Structure formats: structure tokens, C-alpha cells
Amino acid sequence: MDLGLFTANNVWMMVATALVFFMHTGFAFLEIGLTRQKNTINILFKNIFIITGGLLLYYAFGFNLMYPGFEDGDLGILKFAGFGLDSPEGGVTAAYADGGYTYWTDFLFQGMFAATAATIVSGAVAERMKISAFMVFTIAYVGLVYPVIGSWGWGEGFLDSWGFYDFAGSTLVHSVGGWAAIVAIALLGGRIGKFSKDGKAKAIPGHSIPLATAGVLVLWLGWFGFNGGSVLSADPELTSLVLVNTSLAAAAGGFGAIILSTILYKNLDLTMFLNGILGGLVGITAGADVMSPNESVVIGIIAGLIIVLGIALIDKLKLDDPVGAVTVHLICGIWGTLAVGIFGSLASGEQFLTQLYGVLIVGGFCVITSGIILYAIKVSLGLRVTREEEIEGLDLHEHGMDAYSDFTINED
Amino acid sequence: MDLGLFTANNVWMMVATALVFFMHTGFAFLEIGLTRQKNTINILFKNIFIITGGLLLYYAFGFNLMYPGFEDGDLGILKFAGFGLDSPEGGVTAAYADGGYTYWTDFLFQGMFAATAATIVSGAVAERMKISAFMVFTIAYVGLVYPVIGSWGWGEGFLDSWGFYDFAGSTLVHSVGGWAAIVAIALLGGRIGKFSKDGKAKAIPGHSIPLATAGVLVLWLGWFGFNGGSVLSADPELTSLVLVNTSLAAAAGGFGAIILSTILYKNLDLTMFLNGILGGLVGITAGADVMSPNESVVIGIIAGLIIVLGIALIDKLKLDDPVGAVTVHLICGIWGTLAVGIFGSLASGEQFLTQLYGVLIVGGFCVITSGIILYAIKVSLGLRVTREEEIEGLDLHEHGMDAYSDFTINED
């Protein structure tokens, strides 16, 4: 391959890597914006732990667990290529990965993805989970569960062999996080004050909607890299179509959510608008390269409707999800994965069933593994902070710090 | 064309698209930072509406209204190429647009531009315009007026045939927003308390200068894409010259403004510094590819001086523009457009007159169309919130939310 083309491909993939890294800023902003001030340091600590820890785990063994080089006779379920990184022969030439990028870019792009699953859980368990418990969970889930599942779909494992299609991870990333999130909040229980005695959910407003909004815009920006980079080269046709589909689905998701929410609740609810955008983004992620722009708009609108209904459903189930992570990442992740069987160039009954099997297998595995990990933590370390700590805030009790110590108000 | 070059071009244009998208975060930060806390949700809602709605409108018909494919006999005023997107033959190959980018990138880059005009208006009308009125205005102005004017200059319409030159939109984007902004604030009137009984303007300080500053830095970053992408390829000479000119004009604009404002008001006024940067950016936008760095510095400095004088003038005219949008986008937009006739490789008396005609024609059309739209809204929906709503804040009345609900202060 021509060196100019190989270089252009690798440039795009490095840009995409930077954008996916930046998503962690978006997740952090979104989560602190939608939660209370007294838990801000705790949430930021978790996010910084996830990025740094996630990357180091992926370097130590995750990458080699996710891309182990299954061979023809393998079942494609579990294989490990060894610890650490070691650029293979040709790994920095156009001979690697059809000239789409180098081995190093490959590792870093995938490594930035890896931490996302834990970030999704972080939002759902916010304001009540022990930091030590969360760190142990993250190490186990991001270090082991995520890359093993990833190997099934993207590392030439059995889901890939079956024809399961998940372009950039509606299932393999978002619902992997989402399943653990729902298991975790079921085990944890709701925050004090979330549900009244008669079981009704009460809104606990977040402390900074500007940060939450900025978070969603940064995530949308990051999705240019998340989906755009999942082409695994800078192929002009595919990358640009993927960006168009991604942005249209985001916009349509926002509209779907705000329209339904305004009809139902008679209120121009900004947080529904924002979660609708995220729903659209997660929804298009599985099929961003096989849809037309029109289909992307439809997928996005439906994701937006799902957001409004899903958030109401989670409340009904007395599950307390402060940032709507389960609805956004799990339910819209499932929707996006199934949509590949309904719309676009791969649509067929058979494909739909394959997608459904993939969703169920991944879901089953995630529920079991996250359940085991979280239960083990529950009976050892404990999952939840004490009542006093929760009321006074995790910042003070877990970190001895306050997010806005010096913030004072002018009494002009 | 060589596939490597086509791919590199398209990569640059996708990066530019992402950067222009990110400008909406900058606009949102700037606007909420310079206004009061009680209207923060409202402003964020408008910004999210603008991005999502703007993109969907541009997809539905705006793109085909702006690039309708005028033919030789056409007057070049109005033509429509049909609803939706449909990649033309060769649209994803180097045969499209001289290999500068694909049809999909073309749409998305232009789509990210489209919403900007409404964002400019949003800042000017902040803190008092009804959200319903703003949404209707946005749909009409971004959906119809902006693409029609765009077709005159960039869609091979009559302004282009005349030789009118507006590289990245000092007139076609910024003053299109700026004209509507001045019409809107004239129709709306000032915020309660802005003008004292003897007609003097009083400063109404914003609630977060850090966010306003971050907004300006994000906008400057975004301008790397706004101007750099307007080369419509990654041509090394032009793109890099454009980035140098853009950044030098921004820096010079900041200096022009802070020096004059310090002389006049004996105060190191950060907001003047920030608006000076924006003025420099808008000022260089029309001619960023035809100026030398020295000329860009001069254009920037003059834009900075204009900022200080313009903001004083707007106050004198008893127009209430909370973020300085009219001065930044309209007055500096006109300055930048005329500067193409004065400086750089196109400078000539004839070019100056052509630039002036362009400014006047676009201005006249914008004033008339925005006036009609806004007047129609005024007599139907109404433009302005009630006195009570304005005093208590739009967040509470239009959205039933508060931006910082849980924010509390430590009484150590």
C-alpha cells in the first residue's frame, strides 16, 4: 500500500483515539452534573481511576485477551496471547491491518474503549457505592470481562463467526456496561430519599446542568472518534457516512425524546433532550456503517422515544439510576443491536435472530459475571457506604475533600 | 487523483467538521457565562435545540437549498434540489469536489455551519425571549433564510457570479446571524433594569466568567475547523496559511480591544479581551486565505478596536445585547468582508465595491426576512416572556428546572 494512504489512515485513527479519550471528560461532566455536589470528588476520582487503571490493565493483559489470535479450530471463547505489548513483525508498516493503522494505534484506540464499560457503571452507582468496592469491581470487569466478550465479537471469536454484527459496540461496549449497571443498582438499592414510602420515585436534581450539557456535547464530539474510528481506517466513503449517520441519529434521538417528554410531562425538560441525544448515539453505534441517513434518523427517533419510556420504567422498577445509564446504554444498546437486523444493508430475519442471540448471550454472561463480582465484594468489602456517609457526602468521608471548598457568594 | 491524497483531504475535512461541531459548546459556554444564573437552562436548551434542529433541517432540505446546482441560464437566486440526501454518482470517490472530500463530509461540514446563525441570535435575545418564539424563529431562519443566502455566495448563485468573496462566512454566516440579532433585540427591547430612566446602560454581570472564557477558547479552537475547513481540501499551503492568519487575527483582536478598553476605561476588562478575540476571528473569516500574516494582524487589531467602540455604540442606541453578539458578528463581519477589498491579494476599488454590495444585499434581505418572521411571531405567539417570568428567571417558568439545584455553600 502507498505510504501516503497508510499515513492518512493512521492519522485518522490517532485523531479518533484522541476523541475517544476525550469522551472520558464528557462522562465525568455528565455524571457530576446530574448528581449532588457532595459526591463530586468521589465521581471525579472514579473517572480518573477508570481511565488510568483501564489503560494500564488493557496494556498489561486486556489487549491480548481481546485480540488473542483465535485460530481455525478454536471455539473462539477464550484465549490469551500473553502479557504486555510487543509489536509484531510488520506492526508498524502497511502490512499490519491492511494498512489501516499501526499496531500501536490499534492498542491505544482499543484501550481508550476499554474503560468505557466501567464508566457507564460509575454513573449508575453514583452517590452510594464505596470507592474501594468500585475500584475492585472496575479492575475485574474492565480487566477480564470486557476483553473476553470483546474477543467474541471483534477478536474473531464465536459471535463473529456466527455473523453477529456490532460495528462500534452497542452491545460489546455499551450494553456490557449497562448490564453491570443494572445488576449493581439492584444489589445496591436506591439512594436515601429516592423512593417515598409508597414507592414513588422522586427526582433528585443534579448540581450543575451546565456541566451535564457540556458532557453530552463532548460525548457527541467523542463519538466522531468512537464510531468514525471503528471503520479501522480512513476509508473516505465509510468514515464520512458513519459520521453523518452518527450525528443524524444523535439529533433525531434528542428530538424524539424532547417531543415525547413534552407531550407526556408538559415540560421542556433539558435532561430528557440530552439523554435522547445519547440514546440516539448508542442506538446507531451497532450499525453506523450499514445504514442510510434516513434509516439513521429513524433509529435515532426510536432511541429517543425509548429514553423517555425507559427512564420511567426504571423508576417504576424502583431502580435508582441517577444518570439514566441503564436506559441510555443498555436499552438503547439492545435496540441498536437489533436494529441491524431490521434496517440497513444487513437486514434480514436471520440477521435479526443472530443479533438477538448475541444480545442474550452477552447479556447472560454480563449478568452472571458482574453478579458474581459484585456479590463477592458485597460479602467481603461491602458495596455501600454507611447511612451517615451517604447523607454527609462521599467527598468528605471517602476523600476528605470538598469539590468547591472556597466557593463563596457575594452578598452585594 | 491519488487515493492517499483524497483520503488525507477527507480526513482533514472530517476533523474540521468535528471542530465546527465543538464550536456549539463554545457558544453555549460563552452565552451562559455572560448571562444570569436564572436563565441558564433556557440558554442551554436553545443551544441544544439549535444543533439538533439545525442539523435535521439541513438534512431535510437546507443542503439542497444551499447547493441546488444553479445552471448557466439561472439568475442564481433560488432553486431547490429536493428533499433529503442522496449521494450523487461519484459522491464518495475522488471524482467529487476535486477529491477534496466526499459528498457525506460535504453535507456534514456545511450542516455544522448552518446552525451558527441561530446561535448568534440566541445570545443577543438571551434572558427575555420566549422559548417557543425562539424555536419557531430558528426553524424559519436556519431552515430557509440561511441556505438561500448561502446559495448566492457559495452555491454558485449571483453573488458568486459578481465576484463577491467571502471565504468562510464573515457575511454569509456571521452577519446573517448578526442582522437577525439586531432586528430581534430592537423588537424585544432591553431586559428589565438594563437601562436606567435617563437612558444610561447598566452592566448586568454574567454568572460565570470561567465558562465564558472557556467558551472563547473553544470557539478559537473551533475556528481552526471553521476557517481551515473552508479551504474544502487539505491543501497544505492554503490550510496552514489560513490557520496562521486566523490565530494571528484572534490574538491581535484581543490586543486591540484590551489596549483601547484599558485606555478608555482604566480597567483590565477580561470580557473586552475575550470579545476582541472573537472580533478578530470574525474579521479574518472573509479573507483568511488571501491575506498575509501581517495583513491578518492589522485586520485583527482593527476588529479589536471596533469591538470596544461597537459595544459602546450598541449601548448608546439603547439596544440590549447581553453577549455583544451584534458587535462581534455583525459589525466585525461587515469589517472583515470589506477588508477583502482593502487588503490581500484581491484588494482593489472594484472588489471593495463588490464586497459592499454583497454586504448591503445580504443585510437588506436579512433585515426584511428576520423582521417578517419575528413580527409574525410577535403578533401570534408573542416574543417576550412576562415581567414576572423575566424577574424570576426563564429556567423556572419555561423549563421548571434550576441549573444548580443542589449547589450549596460550606459555612466553614
Add this chain to the structure above:
Amino acid sequence: MDLGLFTANNVWMMVATALVFFMHTGFAFLEIGLTRQKNTINILFKNIFIITGGLLLYYAFGFNLMYPGFEDGDLGILKFAGFGLDSPEGGVTAAYADGGYTYWTDFLFQGMFAATAATIVSGAVAERMKISAFMVFTIAYVGLVYPVIGSWGWGEGFLDSWGFYDFAGSTLVHSVGGWAAIVAIALLGGRIGKFSKDGKAKAIPGHSIPLATAGVLVLWLGWFGFNGGSVLSADPELTSLVLVNTSLAAAAGGFGAIILSTILYKNLDLTMFLNGILGGLVGITAGADVMSPNESVVIGIIAGLIIVLGIALIDKLKLDDPVGAVTVHLICGIWGTLAVGIFGSLASGEQFLTQLYGVLIVGGFCVITSGIILYAIKVSLGLRVTREEEIEGLDLHEHGMDAYSDFTINED
């Protein structure tokens, strides 16, 4: 060279330039986040002054002082190629700089670097230095000292001839800022209340840890360009290895710092985690292209340990450095520079000594020049605000503004 490759190279360098520009947003966030609310406008003003002024100075003469074109007989200490920019023959073709980028990109990338040194000082002297004094210092130090030192290492001067290796500026950028920072805080003295009568340092908490955290994430993102762009082309092997090493060192630095700080202080201290990341980034900067990923992790961990010990040391020395700038940029800058002699493909006893000589020569020159500049300011303008101004805040006294004027709290 093939036009596709030249274009891809230049695209990467423009992206890197944009990322380095964005670092100034990161520095601003970090500095205001870690300091008190009453000095926020002052800090933002300094940061805006640094970017705009730094770029204009580098355009006026800095670039030609840093890359003067030393010839064979020159000592390689001082030469000046004239005022302003003037693209040389071939400056916009692949004939320039081996086709890595154009002359314009060269200027802008380096120009974005130039201001960094002053930004580092800004953080260290926060909350007590006169704005006029800071502006004069910045002009002299960024305009003259930084480019002269730069010419020794990167402009083919004598350090380069000796074989001193500093890939992206652990010494030439970070410690140049760090040396001036330590001189400045020694001359300035600590903030009122920083040291108790018995000489113990007390923590003065910052007013927004979310902004500080966002600042670190933005800086890490910016380092993709800072180090990635220092390859001076888009060479796939080198750029992607550099990004891997940079991110691994950042993550390892964070871990090194949080583990040691938790052991020592029994506290999950988020600011140590953040400064550890920055330490890792500064530490890998000198050798990001000559290390393996494993070596980068080791360099990062050591940098993280240095952060915890260094911050304690600075406190012990009764130096008041509100953001930890000296530890991050000077001490980790020295560590990173020496590490090139210990790890990686250049490691040797001779190289270590060369690195050490470079550190000492640059350090000596920085201490002397910054000392002279700051002392001259001290005896003329004065360095420090009055006691009253410091207590009431620099925002009110130096700028007549408040960062959060309208911020009010709901008393629900």
C-alpha cells in the same frame, strides 16, 4: 515526496497544533480550579494574555530567534533571522522540512508551544503577583529567553551539537517554565496564611476541583499534539508509539502518585492523582520516541512518586506553589530529561552526562535571566499586590470584576 504523504503529514501537524492550543484551556482550568474564587478573573486574564501575547511575540521575533539558521562556523548560542514571517522558497511544498509540514504549520505549532513556559509560571505565582508585573515578565521571558534556549536544543544550536536529546521539551519547555517559577515564588513569598508561625504549610483549597480535573484531562488530550506533533511529521511508527508511551506514562504517573500518597496520608487525594498524571506526562516528554511502552510505564511511575515527594519538599522549603507547578514541570522535567540517559534506545553513561549538562546549563541560564527580570520588576513596578488587595482578591482590585457575580444559591 508524494503529495498525498506530504498532505497527510501536514494534516497531522495541524491537528497537533490545534491540540497544543487547546492545552491553554487546560492550564487555565487547572489553575483556577486549584486557587481561590477571588482570584479567578486575574488568572483567566493572565492565561488569555499569555496565549495572545505569546503568539504575537513569537510572530514578531521569537520564531526567528529560535530557528535562526545557525551555520557551520557558529557557536550556536545566539543569532536572529529578522522580524516577522516570510515564507522561504519551497516553504509550502514538500521541499520544506522533508515534507513533514509547511513553513506556516511550523511557525504555528512552535508558536503554540512558546507560551507554555509563561503559563507554568502563572500557576506558581497565582493569587499574589501584580498583573502588570506578570505581563512584563511574560513579554521578556517568552519573547526572549524561551526562544534563545530553544535555539540551543531545537534550532541546531550548541546543545544539539553536543547530542543533548529532548524530544518534546521536558527541559526546553517545562523546566524553562519551572525554573522561572521557583525563582518567582522565592522572590514573591508565600500567600498570606500559607505558612503558620511555626513554619508549617497549610493547605489552601481551590474553589473548583471539577474544573481542575477537566483541566488535567484537557492537558492529557493536548499532549497527544504536544508529543505526537513533535515527531514533526505523521510518520506512522513514531507518532503512534509516541502516543502510546505518552498515555501509558500519564496513567502510570497517576497510579504512582495515588498509591504513594494513599500510603503516606491515608487519603484518596484526587489532586495528587491529577498531579501524578501531569508528572508522568512531563516525565515522558523528553524521550517519548525512544522508549518502549514498558520503559514509559516505569518512567511514569517514578514521576508519580516524585510528585508526592516533591510537593512535600516544596512545602518544607516554605515555597508556596498553589498548583504544584515546580514539582510537575521542573522536577519531573529534570527527571524526564535524565531518563533519556537511563532508559530507551539512547541510554548510555555518556548520554546521561550530556543530559545532565543540558539540564544544568539550561537551569543556570533560566535562574539568572528570570532572576534579573524579576528583580528588575521588583525594584521598579513591584512584584506583589498589597496585603489588602491580596485579602480582598485580585479580581476586585486589578480588574474591578467578579468571576461569579450573579451566582446565587437556592434556599429551597
